[in-house]
Amino acid sequence: MSLTITEECIYCDVCRPACPNKAISAGNEYYEIDSNLCTECIGHYDVPQCQQVCPVDCIPLLPEFAETKEKLWEKFVRITE
Numbered sequence: 001m002s003l004t005i006t007e008e009c010i011y012c013d014v015c016r017p018a019c020p021n022k023a024i025s026a027g028n029e030y031y032e033i034d035s036n037l038c039t040e041c042i043g044h045y046d047v048p049q050c051q052q053v054c055p056v057d058c059i060p061l062l063p064e065f066a067e068t069k070e071k072l073w074e075k076f077v078r079i080t081e
């Protein structure tokens with residue numbers, strides 16, 4: 001998973017219900033993404049829904065943690081079994 005939520009998060013809870021994998025939760029200071037559950041929305045949508053809805057654009061892609069489409073698809077299959 002190469003998406004992360006930064007400290008610019010305003011704790012608005014818009015992203016959490018938009019996630020098809022229930023991968024987002026409220027952390028102590030800002031919201032967090034569970035890397036075991038985030039498929040970058042592969043299997044559900046063409047683009048990451050959390051990025052689409054976040055009002056302050058604080059969910060960047062971190063290329064250094066990129067997973068291949070195949071790995072993301074395998075994760076989707078695993079968590080939907």
Ligand code: SF4
Binds near residue numbers: 018020022040042049
């Ligand atoms: S990219 Fe999709 S699966 Fe990952 S946290 Fe965002 S909404 Fe959830």
Ligand code: SF4
Binds near residue numbers: 005012031054057
């Ligand atoms: S939508 Fe953006 S600002 Fe709102 S809780 Fe999610 S990451 Fe934080």
